[in-house]
Amino acid sequence: MRASSTAHPGRRRFLAAGGGLTLSFVIPLQAAPGAPGSLADTPLLDAWVRVGADNRVTVFTGKAELGQGIKTALLQVAAHELQIDPGRLVLITADTERTPDEGYTAGSHSMQDSATALRHACAQLRALLHERAAARLQVGAAALAQDNSVFRAPDGRRVSFGELVAGGDQHLRASAALPPRMANARRWIGATLPRVDLPGKLKGQLAYIQDIRMPAMVHGRVVRPPAPGARLLGVDTGAVARMTGVLEVVRDGRFLAVIADEEYRAVKAAKALAQAARWELPAPAAQPGDIAALVRSLPAQPRQVLARGAAGAPGRTLRATYTRPYQLHASLGPSCAIALREGGRYTVWTHAQGVFPLRRALAELLDTAEASIRCIHAEGAGCYGHNGADDAAADAALLARVFPDVPVRVQWMREDEHGWEPCGPAMVADVAATLGADGRIADWQYEVWSQAHATRPGRAGNLLPATLLARPFAPPLPKPIPQPDGGGDRNAIPYYALPNARVTHRFQPAGPLRTSALRSLGAYCNVFAIESFMDELARAANADPVAFRLRHLDDPRAAAVVRLAAAKFGWNGYRRGTGRNPRRGRGFAFARYKNSAAYCAVALEVEVALETGFVRILRADAAVDCGEVVSPDGVHNQIEGGILQSASWTLLESVRFEAGRVASLDWGGYPILRFDGVPERVSVHLVDQPGQPFLGTGEAAQGPAAAALANAVADACGLRVRDLPLDRARMRRLAT
Incomplete structure (x- = not known):
C-alpha cells in the first residue's frame, strides 16, 4: 500500500538529464554441444567479439569482475589472439542486453569457460580477417604484417579491421578448432599487466x-x-x-x-x-547444543558419490570427525x-x-x-x-x-x-581409513552432512523480499549439485589413488539458517577434513606428511605441485627454532580443486600461544598449477587472498544464532582477520603449463590453507583440532 501521496520529485529533471538507455540487439543463439568453454552455449563469433566500422574492437563476457582481476585476464586472452594491444580493446562484462549468458561467475569457471570461448572466437575472427586482407590486397597471407587492427602488404598498402568487416558478416558460427598462431605473434598471455579495475579503487574514484x-x-x-x-x-x-x-x-x-x-x-x-x-515471534525450536549434533539432527538424503573396490581390507583402522560452523x-x-x-x-x-x-x-x-x-x-x-x-x-x-x-x-x-545474507552451511565429516601392512591406505570411508550450497536466484522464491510479500513466493526446494563439481560433496572424493573407497553425501534440504554458496562451497570443509586426516594417518604410519601424500598420488602434475611447495618452504631442512615461544610447527596440505581445476599445495608455519589461545601464521608457501598462466599477478593475488580468507575462516569465523536468527550482527560479534594477523610472508610459486587448458584458481587455496593451518597447530603443540574455528576460546579449552 502507499501511505504517502507525496509527488515524485525530479522525474522530468532526471529524464532531461539523459536517463534514457542505449540498447543493443540480442543475438539469437543455438547451442553447439562439444564446443570448448562457453562456446558450447553461445557459438556465434559476434557474441564474443565485434569490430566496428570505426575500427574499434569490442569483446564481451558474461562473467563479472568481483575483484579477482578477470577483466585484465580476459583482455590479455583477447589481445593475444587478435594481436591487438590490450589498451585498444573495449571489454563489456555481465549485461543482459549486451553480453552472452554465462550463468553465474562462480566455481572458478571464468577462465575455463569464458576465456576459452574468447580465445577461440578472437583467434577465429583474426584468421578470417587475415584471409580477407590477403584477398583484398592480393598478396599471400604469409606476406602480410599486422599492426594492431591494420594489415599491411609489403608494398605499404594497408587495410583495417573496420574496412574488412564493412558489409561483411560477423554473425558466424564458431568452430571448435583453434587456428595456428603466427610464428612472430606478440605474447600478451603470461605477462603481468596493470589491473584495469584497480586505478579507480586506489584513487577513491567511482569504483563500486x-x-x-x-x-x-x-x-x-x-x-x-x-x-x-x-x-x-x-x-x-x-x-x-x-x-x-x-x-x-x-x-x-x-x-x-x-x-x-x-x-x-x-x-x-x-x-x-x-x-x-x-x-x-514464532516459538523457538529446541536445538542441540553443538554444531555436530545440530547438523546430524537435520533430515538428510544420503547419496553415494563414490564406490570403488571392496570394503573390509585388513590393517589398522583410524576414525575421526571434523566440523565446520555456519559462516558469513x-x-x-x-x-x-x-x-x-x-x-x-x-x-x-x-x-x-x-x-x-x-x-x-x-x-x-x-x-x-x-x-x-x-x-x-x-x-x-x-x-x-x-x-x-x-x-x-x-x-x-x-x-x-x-x-x-x-x-x-x-x-x-x-x-x-x-x-x-545466506550463510555458508555448517558441515560434519566422518572419515575412517585402514592402513595396510605396507603403510599405504588400504580402505577409505567418508561421509559428509551439509545443507544446500546452491540457492542462488533463478526463481523468485530464492529472493528474500519475495518471501515476505502478501502473496509470497515459496523458496524452491534446494537440490544437491551433482558431481563432478558437487556442493556439500565438492572435493569429498579424495584425489589420491585409493584402491578401496566409498564416499557418501548426506544432503540436507533445510536447516535453522538460510544457506547458499560461500567461496569453494563444500571443498573448504572436505579438504580440511581429508588433509587433516592424511596427516593423522601419516603420523600413525610413522611417515613424513609430504612423503605420505606423494606415496598416494599417481598424477605427475599433482606430485610436482606437492614437491614444489615443500621445497620452497624448506620442508626437509625445517627447524622449529627457539625464542620467547618455542611452540612453532609446520603443516602441509594439497588438493586439486573440484578434482578438475587448479592444483594447489600449501606449506605454512605457525606459532601457538596456549596461554592466550592465539594462533599466528608466520609464513606460507603455496605452489599452483592452473594450466597455462594468463596473468601471473592475477594468480598470485587469488592464491594469496584465498590463503588469507581461509585463515580468517579457520581461526576466527563462526555465526552465532538463536531462535532461527543470526545474532552476529556486527564485527564485534563476527570478527574477521585483521592486519596484525596477516602472515609475515605469503609466497606463491607457479607451475606454468603453456598450451594446456586454463584451470580455475579463485577457490583453489581455501581447503589446503585450512588443513595446513590445522596440521601446523597439531605439530606445534600436539593438539589435534578437528572442529572449526581454531579461535582463542577453543584453543584455551583444549589446552586445559
Whole structure:
C-alpha cells in the first residue's frame, strides 16, 4: 500500500538529464554441444567479439569482475589472439542486453569457460580477417604484417579491421578448432599487466556500486522482520509518512520499506518504521547444543558419490570427525542495488554474480517478461559467493515498481548484511581409513552432512523480499549439485589413488539458517577434513606428511605441485627454532580443486600461544598449477587472498544464532582477520603449463590453507583440532 501521496520529485529533471538507455540487439543463439568453454552455449563469433566500422574492437563476457582481476585476464586472452594491444580493446562484462549468458561467475569457471570461448572466437575472427586482407590486397597471407587492427602488404598498402568487416558478416558460427598462431605473434598471455579495475579503487574514484549516484536518485531502506518466521500484526505508517524527506512508505505483506529524498532521511525513517511495527515471534525450536549434533539432527538424503573396490581390507583402522560452523561472506561493503522503472521496462544495477539468472527471478517476482528487464553488473565491495546482492536488487526493483521514473537506490546496513545474507552451511565429516601392512591406505570411508550450497536466484522464491510479500513466493526446494563439481560433496572424493573407497553425501534440504554458496562451497570443509586426516594417518604410519601424500598420488602434475611447495618452504631442512615461544610447527596440505581445476599445495608455519589461545601464521608457501598462466599477478593475488580468507575462516569465523536468527550482527560479534594477523610472508610459486587448458584458481587455496593451518597447530603443540574455528576460546579449552 502507499501511505504517502507525496509527488515524485525530479522525474522530468532526471529524464532531461539523459536517463534514457542505449540498447543493443540480442543475438539469437543455438547451442553447439562439444564446443570448448562457453562456446558450447553461445557459438556465434559476434557474441564474443565485434569490430566496428570505426575500427574499434569490442569483446564481451558474461562473467563479472568481483575483484579477482578477470577483466585484465580476459583482455590479455583477447589481445593475444587478435594481436591487438590490450589498451585498444573495449571489454563489456555481465549485461543482459549486451553480453552472452554465462550463468553465474562462480566455481572458478571464468577462465575455463569464458576465456576459452574468447580465445577461440578472437583467434577465429583474426584468421578470417587475415584471409580477407590477403584477398583484398592480393598478396599471400604469409606476406602480410599486422599492426594492431591494420594489415599491411609489403608494398605499404594497408587495410583495417573496420574496412574488412564493412558489409561483411560477423554473425558466424564458431568452430571448435583453434587456428595456428603466427610464428612472430606478440605474447600478451603470461605477462603481468596493470589491473584495469584497480586505478579507480586506489584513487577513491567511482569504483563500486555503493559509489554510484544518479540524477534525481532517491533512497530506499527495507525493514526486515525481527526473525524469519515473525508475523506482522500491524504497523502505524502515518507518522513515518509525515517525516521530512519521506516520499513513500511501502507495505506489502511483511515487506516494509521507506523511500526518501536523501539517504540519511531514509535511514531515520526506516528506524521509525521498525519501531512502529508490531510483530509476533514464532516459538523457538529446541536445538542441540553443538554444531555436530545440530547438523546430524537435520533430515538428510544420503547419496553415494563414490564406490570403488571392496570394503573390509585388513590393517589398522583410524576414525575421526571434523566440523565446520555456519559462516558469513562478511563483505566489507554491505549489499546495494539501484533500480529504475520507465513505463514497463526495468533497469537494475547490481553486484549479483549472475545477472541473467537474477533477471529470470525478477521477471517472475514482478510478473513481467524477461525482455522488459535489463540487469547490469557493477562491482561490489567484496564477495565470493551468494551474499545479499541479489536480495538487494529485488528490494530495489520492488520499490521502483511503486515509485517509477527515477532511480531508487537500496543500501543495506551492516546488520542487514550479517543478519539476512545466506550463510555458508555448517558441515560434519566422518572419515575412517585402514592402513595396510605396507603403510599405504588400504580402505577409505567418508561421509559428509551439509545443507544446500546452491540457492542462488533463478526463481523468485530464492529472493528474500519475495518471501515476505502478501502473496509470497515459496523458496524452491534446494537440490544437491551433482558431481563432478558437487556442493556439500565438492572435493569429498579424495584425489589420491585409493584402491578401496566409498564416499557418501548426506544432503540436507533445510536447516535453522538460510544457506547458499560461500567461496569453494563444500571443498573448504572436505579438504580440511581429508588433509587433516592424511596427516593423522601419516603420523600413525610413522611417515613424513609430504612423503605420505606423494606415496598416494599417481598424477605427475599433482606430485610436482606437492614437491614444489615443500621445497620452497624448506620442508626437509625445517627447524622449529627457539625464542620467547618455542611452540612453532609446520603443516602441509594439497588438493586439486573440484578434482578438475587448479592444483594447489600449501606449506605454512605457525606459532601457538596456549596461554592466550592465539594462533599466528608466520609464513606460507603455496605452489599452483592452473594450466597455462594468463596473468601471473592475477594468480598470485587469488592464491594469496584465498590463503588469507581461509585463515580468517579457520581461526576466527563462526555465526552465532538463536531462535532461527543470526545474532552476529556486527564485527564485534563476527570478527574477521585483521592486519596484525596477516602472515609475515605469503609466497606463491607457479607451475606454468603453456598450451594446456586454463584451470580455475579463485577457490583453489581455501581447503589446503585450512588443513595446513590445522596440521601446523597439531605439530606445534600436539593438539589435534578437528572442529572449526581454531579461535582463542577453543584453543584455551583444549589446552586445559
